[in-house]
Amino acid sequence: MHRLERLLRPKTIAVFGGRQAVAVVEQSIKMGYAGEIWPVHPTKDEVAGRKTYRSVADLPDAPDAAWIGVNRHLTIGVVKALAERRAGGAVCYASGFREADEQDGDRLQDELVAAAREMPIIGPNCYGLINFADGALMWPDQHGGIRLAEGGSGVAIITQSSSIAISMTMQKRGLPVAFLMTAGNQAQTGLSEMATGLIADDRVTALGLHIEAFDSVEGFERLAALARKLKKPIVAMKVGRSEQARQATVSHTASLAGSDKASGAFLKRLGIARVESIPELIEALKLLHVTGPLPGNRLSSMSCSGGEASVMADSVEGCFVHFPRLTDQHRLHLKSRLGPLVAVANPLDYHTFIANNVPAMTETFTAMVSAGFDLNLLVLDFPRRDRCSDGGRSLPLRAFEAALKSTGAQGAIVSSLPENMPEEYAVDLTGGGIAPLFGVSEAIVAAEAAAFIGSAWRKGQAQPIASTDAGTPGGEHVTIDEAEAKESLIRAGLPVPKGERVSNAMDAVIASQGLGFPVALKALGVAHKSEVGAVRLNLNDADSVSAAANDLLGLGTGLYVERMVRQGAAELIVGFTRDPTFGAVMTLGTGGVLVELLQDSVTLILPVTREDIEAALRGLKLYPLLQGYRGRLKADVAAAVDAILGIAAFVQQNAAEIEELEINPLIVCSEGNGAWISDALLVLGGKKNG
Structure with a gap:
């Protein structure tokens, strides 16, 4: 059993606090939670129709989960009492701990962790958990989600922001969510451990993460390994791209690397797809929920407009996914169904000639998707219902569904604008095995994520990184000169041209003659030589070496002469x-x-x-x-x-x-x-x- 099992899937929930605690009780009742709810309050006799208890000691049993909505000082005492009763875990709602950036906050957070002992705690400074699969809500606010149907499945999402979590529940994009969780301060239980506990649930198909910082390198490596084993893909939105996040150092490398690029490299190494926005995260999760990782990167696209076909073609520029050219045989196969007036290509503009003819569209779509593309896209925007009629827009959908069913191909409907896909259509499409993707760019990002994960999983899993070598720099940094640096590299057997440290022009000439012309001459002790003219290249004789040495002597701490690399x-x-x-x-x-x-x-x-x-x-x-x-x-x-x-x-x-x-x-x-x-x-x- 995972350490968080009782907390994530509780059969009993204890709730502590006032107004927010009432909301927690009401939300679970509203969602149809079948387990027991035990409100704890020092004076009230009932909360939302449920009998209250005066303290942890008065509870009928050790609760599987607890939601604690009292102030930060009282929270520590409640956590201690729950730990002593061997409760399954607790969500700590109160703020004013380490995130407050004050001495008391640090001390109180340390006391909170100590009070919990072995009992898992989530937070502090977080809303908590919504278990849409079982109807268990440790959540003090409204939300826009619905409970999963019996036997249903959905994605799990963890964010480091309760506000972002609430916004995600309000989506009208047809994404089924099984679990939503907020991480807060991660004082004791980190995001990677929460994710490991959620992804193991049979009702979870994919995992979405909003990451501000990685709690544990090793934890994420374990999570990624488990995801591969269970065949459950992970998509992450990692924030922190700003220039201010970069470390100021002396080399070009530091300006190119930066902490955000390292984060991206880590996610890529793990086979976790990275996206840049909340809509992209939702669309990628939706596609992965329906199709799983894609077996390749070959896409097809169909629309009844040349403009839409052009937009789709441009959308994959520079991407891993692409629209491959149709083979001559495939083109002829399509041409026989569309006639001489339609230019056959991928993306395909099937034109309006067959727009209201379901059998003709079915034949055309079947011919298109039968070529073994990894994902087939149909661009389809629905009219707004308050001002327009359907206009026959459901007809291409019926034809597409039939084509996918007869060929066993994977497909997605793409609306060019998010508002042009009614939520009920999106829900029905998702349930029917077709991904409803909102927005062209978001759809391509989703396909890119699914194709990347598929490619990563086909490769061997990367070795664990040498995280123990990270540490924290200590003492003063010392920049050694090029001559000393190259001596270290030569001792390591690395390919370094022959060179020699010299102190004057005469020694430079003698060394050059021994090395053989042409040579390079450099001033030592200068970090960026080209910026101050501290290097001379392709010196072919003694006179040019002597002249260059006299020019460079005053720039650094000495000279270094080296045989020029040729070819x-x-x-x-x-x-x-x-x-x-x-x-x-x-x-x-x-x-x-x-x-x-x-x-x-x-x-x-x-x-x-x-x-x-x-x-x-x-x-x-x-x-x-x-x-x-x-x-x-x-x-x-x-x-x-x-x-x-x-x-x-x-x-x-x-x-x-x-x-x-x-x-x-x-x-x-x-x-x-x-x-x-x-x-x-x-x-x-x-x-x-x-």
Whole structure:
């Protein structure tokens, strides 16, 4: 039994408090809760027609769940008494704990957790839980949800905002909800543990999360593993993209990475789809409830308007999902049903010639969806009922339903505007196995989420991340110079061009002659050399080296001369920062002096595999250049991957010391000539756990 089992699916509920507690009792009665409700009040004899009890000690038994709506000081005493009676768990409604950002709040929250001992508590500072499957509501406000039908199923949603939770219950989009839960302060029970308890319920088909912060890396990894095992997809809306959330550090890597990109990389690693808004979250959950993860990313679209077909075509630009071209055979098959005046394509404008002919539409739709697309979309907006008649808009729906049924294909109705799909139609469609999707962009986001999860689940599960290496930076950060950084990389067996530290122009000339021309000369102790002219490249003789050395001597702490890398085909940035939640985070992207301007990068969390690196490189805009774009030399991609894996291993082995490491550029040479670390910035700092 999961630790939260009694709390999530209670047979008895105790309710403490005044006005809000009355609402909790009334809501459960209204929803038809079959279990016992025990109000607790020091003076009242009954609440909403239910007998009251004076204290926890007077209750008939230890309740499975309790909703506590008294002030923060009294809450601690109630929790302590419930824990002593071995209650199943409690929702703590009161605020004024750690979220209040005051000394008393911190102390009281610690006391609350101590009072609970082993008993689970949700919150404090949260509304609680709505169990629409059993009619058990520990919820002090109105809501817009309905109870699940006997034997029915729905999604579970957890938010870190009670206000957002209420808004979600008011949706008119046909999304069946089995559970809705708010997390509050997560003083003792984190969001990942709540989610693990909910997703195991047989009546839950998919899970939606609104995340402000991750409570536990390990907890989310366990949740994602369970979701795969149970075949129940997860969609998350993670907030916190603002520039203010980024950590100020010295490298380009830090400006590219940021905590939000690390969060996105973590969710992707787990196979959890990420969306950006509440409507997108609802639509993605709705599609996943109906279809589950998609087996691929091939979509079809049909509408009776060329304008709608164009909108649909444009909507997938840059997406993983796409509308593949029809084969000649498939096109002829459709053409035979639509006639010579209709241009056959995907997305398909089937035109108005057959708009009121159900048999003809059924034949056309059946021909279209029979090609094995992973999801078939029909664009259909319904007239507003207060001013218009149906206008025959239900006829295409009937034809689409018949086509899907006869072929066994997956389908969704897409309304171009959310208000153009009546709620009762959406509910009927969902119950009939067709997803009603509100809004074109939201529909494509939903398809993208379902296709991503399907793709992620077909791959092996990622290794647990090295979260124990996250810690908290301690002591002063020290930026070591390029010469020392490269010595460390050379000792690790990484590909670094031969170089030498020198202190004057004569030594630079001698070192250059020993290395062989051409060489590069750099001023040491300068973080961004190109910005202050602290580097000279392609020096081909002693005179040019001497002149360059005299120019650079005053810029830093010394000089570094290095053999030039030849036959470079492309430049990459390979950077690492230490994230306080996820440990070592890698940024891989287009390198060079324009790295921040181009913003062509991918964020990964260690450990990484060869497949991870190869997939990341393929996702860069730079990738065609690595493949020999327009007759250029093809780059040594295999050597680049080897180098990146080696750099990542170096970071993991020295995770307790490295705050940042930036290789910019990693010069990828033509095929067979390797990849070389041309510049390295290394920032060290102590690690302080806790």
